[in-house]
Amino acid sequence: MTRKKRRLYMLGLALLGLGTATALTLTAFEDNIVFFFSPTQLQTQDVGDRNFRLGGLVEEGSVKKLPDGVTTEFRVTDTVNTVAVTYRGQLPDLFREGQGVVTEGRMAGGVFQAREVLAKHDENYMPPEVADALKEAEHFKATTQPLKTETVKKE
Numbered sequence: 001m002t003r004k005k006r007r008l009y010m011l012g013l014a015l016l017g018l019g020t021a022t023a024l025t026l027t028a029f030e031d032n033i034v035f036f037f038s039p040t041q042l043q044t045q046d047v048g049d050r051n052f053r054l055g056g057l058v059e060e061g062s063v064k065k066l067p068d069g070v071t072t073e074f075r076v077t078d079t080v081n082t083v084a085v086t087y088r089g090q091l092p093d094l095f096r097e098g099q100g101v102v103t104e105g106r107m108a109g110g111v112f113q114a115r116e117v118l119a120k121h122d123e124n125y126m127p128p129e130v131a132d133a134l135k136e137a138e139h140f141k142a143t144t145q146p147l148k149t150e151t152v153k154k155e
Helices: 003-032 039-044 128-144
Strands: 035-037 052-058 071-077 082-088 100-108 111-119
Touching: 035 039, 039 052, 039 082, 039 128, 052 082, 052 128, 082 100, 100 128
Parallel strands: 035 052, 082 111
Antiparallel strands: 052 071, 052 100, 071 082, 100 111
8 A cells, every 4th residue: 555545544534533523522412402492482483302491581470389389380471472381399599470580391281391490690680591582572572563543633
C-alpha cells in the first residue's frame, strides 16, 4: 500500500469515527431535551407522550387540594387558553394563584401530569419562557377579537 493510500484510509476512518461520535451525542441529547409550551401552543401542537414544560399563570380560584393531602389540582393559563394540571408532592412556598409557574411533566387524558413545579422567586421575576408566552397570547388575543364599531349620533 502506498503512503498516499494509507493517509486516505486513515482520513476516512477518522471521519467515520467523528461521524459516529456526533450521531451518538445527538441521540443522547435528543432524549434529554425538554421543550417549553404555553397553553395556547398546546392547542396547535401534538406533543405525544413526551415530557415537556408547561408555563403560564396559575388561574385564580383553580387551586384545589385533594383529600389525600398530597395531590393538588390547578389550572395554568396564558390568558387565552387554560390547561388542567395535577401535581403529586409538596408545592414550592412561592406557589400561589395569579403567579407565574413552570411545570414539567406530560399530558395524560387531557390533563397535564406534573412531576415538578417551579414557582418564581420574587414579585419582579417571571421566567423568560412564561413572559414570552404571555406576550404572544396577548398578541393572539388582540388579533382575534372582533372589531368594535361605534355609532355616533348626529344632533
